[in-house]
Amino acid sequence: xxxxxxxxxxxxxxxxxxxxxxxxxxxxxxxxxxxxxxxxxxxxxxxxxxxxxxxxxxxxxxxxxxxxxxxxxxxxxxxxxxxxxxxxxxxxxxxxxxxxxxxxxxxxxxxxxxxxxxxxxxxxxxxxxxxxxxxxxxxxxxxxxxxxxxxxxxxxxxxxxxxxxxxxxxxxxxxxxxxxxxxxxxxxxxxxxxxxxxxxxxxxxxxxxxxxxxxxxxxxxxxxxxxxxxxxxxxxxxxxxxxxxxxxxxxxxxxxxxxxxxxxxxxxxxxxxxxxxxxxxxxxxxxxxxxxxxxxxxxxxx
Amino acid sequence: xxxxxxxxxxxxxxxxxxxxxxxxxxxxxxxxxxxxxxxxxxxxxxxxxxxxxxxxxxxxxxxxxxxxxxxxxxxxxxxxxxxxxxxxxxxxxxxxxxxxxxxxxxxxxxxxxxxxxxxxxxxxxxxxxxxxxxxxxxxxxxxxxxxxxxxxxxxxxxxxxxxxxxxxxxxxxxxxxxxxxxxxxxxxxxxxxxxxxxxxxxxxxxxxxxxxxxxxxxxxxxxxxxxxxxxxxxxxxxxxxxxxxxxxxxxxxxxxxxxxxxxxxx
Numbered sequence: 196x197x198x199x200x201x202x203x204x205x206x207x208x209x210x211x212x213x214x215x216x217x218x219x220x221x222x223x224x225x226x227x228x229x230x231x232x233x234x235x236x237x238x239x240x241x242x243x244x245x246x247x248x249x250x251x252x253x254x255x256x257x258x259x260x261x262x263x264x265x266x267x268x269x270x271x272x273x274x275x276x277x278x279x280x281x282x283x284x285x286x287x288x289x290x291x292x293x294x295x296x297x298x299x300x301x302x303x304x305x306x307x308x309x310x311x312x313x314x315x316x317x318x319x320x321x322x323x324x325x326x327x328x329x330x331x332x333x334x335x336x337x338x339x340x341x342x343x344x345x346x347x348x349x350x351x352x353x354x355x356x357x358x359x360x361x362x363x364x365x366x367x368x369x370x371x372x373x374x375x376x377x378x379x380x381x382x383x384x385x386x387x388x389x390x391x392x393x394x395x396x397x398x399x400x401x402x403x404x405x406x407x408x409x410x411x412x413x414x415x416x417x418x419x420x421x422x423x424x425x426x427x428x429x430x431x432x433x434x435x436x437x438x439x440x441x442x443x444x445x446x447x448x449x450x451x452x453x454x455x456x457x458x459x460x461x462x463x464x465x466x467x468x469x470x471x472x473x474x475x476x477x478x479x480x481x482x483x484x485x486x487x488x489x490x491x492x493x494x495x496x497x
Numbered sequence: 498x499x500x501x502x503x504x505x506x507x508x509x510x511x512x513x514x515x516x517x518x519x520x521x522x523x524x525x526x527x528x529x530x531x532x533x534x535x536x537x538x539x540x541x542x543x544x545x546x547x548x549x550x551x552x553x554x555x556x557x558x559x560x561x562x563x564x565x566x567x568x569x570x571x572x573x574x575x576x577x578x579x580x581x582x583x584x585x586x587x588x589x590x591x592x593x594x595x596x597x598x599x600x601x602x603x604x605x606x607x608x609x610x611x612x613x614x615x616x617x618x619x620x621x622x623x624x625x626x627x628x629x630x631x632x633x634x635x636x637x638x639x640x641x642x643x644x645x646x647x648x649x650x651x652x653x654x655x656x657x658x659x660x661x662x663x664x665x666x667x668x669x670x671x672x673x674x675x676x677x678x679x680x681x682x683x684x685x686x687x688x689x690x691x692x693x694x695x696x697x698x699x700x701x702x703x704x705x706x707x708x709x710x711x712x713x714x715x716x717x718x719x720x721x722x723x724x725x726x727x728x729x730x731x732x733x734x735x736x737x738x739x740x741x742x743x744x745x746x747x748x749x750x751x752x753x754x755x756x757x758x759x760x761x762x763x
Contacts (some may be wrong), residue, residue, distance in 0.1 A: 331500065360602070371560065372613060373614070374616055
């Protein structure tokens with residue numbers, strides 16, 4: 196079956212022949228899946244481009260639905276239906292993630308401080324470890340730790356929850372009851388992510404500073420000296436910027452997780468795939484966004 | 498109850514399709530479906546596996562847009578569910594749907610599951626919502642299990658709970674996807690009685706997909722048989738009439754449980 200289809204009126208590319216064929220009996224999407232294994236590089240490229248376009252279109256559609264859901268939530272008459280289940284979701288995404296975030300933050304602060312102290316000690320400049328730790332944690336690392344924790348713990352959980360609901364027809368049932376799944380399931384999770392991530396980053400900052408201080412304590416510096424130095428390079432504005440970044444990342448990571456859940460196929464393995472995709476895409480998304488933020492902020496001289 | 502026994506007078510048309518093509522990804526699994534289902538009727542969508550009866554039902558309830566043609570409820574054209582949530586609820590409230598596996602929300606108790614449809618309505622006291630939900634759970638015989646989670650009850654109970662949830666806003670049309678599939682004969686018969694009772698008590702129209710011949714003969718007023726090969730509705734009528742007098746071998750074979758290897762065209 197050597198052919199390549201464009202939309203439903205397929206164009207066959209077979210040994211140099213180009214013919215227009217009638218629409219096939221089965222759906223285009225299933226064709227792509229079943230015939231992927233026995234086709235050449237041109238066909239694969241074409242299919243990849245088509246599925247990329249479909250995926251991009253899907254993302255835009257999702258964003259549109261999300262915007263509509265936010266708009267409706269703002270004017271919802273029924274208070275109960277604004278953010279259903281929000282407190283539970285926030286509890287799981289935020290409060291329950293505090294220990295692991297602090298552990299990772301602490302270890303990260305300790306390791307970075309220890310490695311840099313070993314180096315700076317040669318120049319007698321180990322006190323600058325405090326500045327280094329303070330600056331890097333508050334500007335970047337706290338947010339990164341919190342984002343990785345949210346992506347690993349919550350984006351995956353969102354994708355698995357919503358994906359299982361999709362497989363069990365629960366999403367379909369919801370739609371037949373006139374409930375918009377984006378407003379009912381996605382919106383509370385996105386708000387929870389947007390609030391949880393910056394708060395978790397504060398915990399990561401705190402734990403990282405403790406880890407950094409432990410290292411310097413080994414060199415005999417007092418806590419007061421450590422703290423003075425740690426905050427000497429950062430302004431309160433840096434913290435505000437990084438918290439604002441956290442809000443954006445939190446929304447993006449939760450949205451990626453929920454979207455992967457909603458686009459789950461059929462069957463148990465589809466849920467597994469959706470979960471994997473949620474974690475990978477949310478990590479890639481947040482790193483890319485972090486890069487964009489770095490460019491914008493450095494252009495503004497921050 | 499014998500097929501077609503219910504009043505023969507002019508009844509309002511609850512559900513009507515006009516030249517409906519239902520399918521996925523541009524391909525119609527069933528073409529030119531023209532149904533007229535009267536109010537208070539129990540109507541069954543029949544057909545072999547993969548003939549597209551579930552797809553037709555998903556199109557009827559608005560889960561996927563018709564490829565062509567229209568679906569009308571009481572003369573009104575249906576808005577696709579979920580796409581225009583601002584517009585569809587008034588019409589969706591007149592429709593209750595039970596999915597094949599129940600599709601109850603696992604994180605909610607039966608009572609909470611039944612209360613979900615109220616989320617689309619303006620706020621009302623929780624006590625009032627609970628009362629209505631308990632009444633529906635009682636109607637399906639699950640009042641004692643209101644506080645249970647779906648995972649704590651059997652498959653048959655889950656289906657009954659799903660019917661209770663579908664009934665909670667007192668819809669005019671109830672859609673059931675294989676209500677008795679996978680149930681033992683006694684539970685299945687109980688479910689049939691429940692469906693009849695709901696129909697008789699509330700003058701509700703019931704549209705169901707079913708494979709269970711016993712249940713079809715017991716409760717269905719009319720049925721339509723969808724064919725996989727021709728992608729069209731082969732025949733329509735009372736189940737007994739279809740079994741004995743259909744011109745189509747495939748339809749008779751379905752009702753007489755004749756395997757494909759022994760089917761001959763008359």
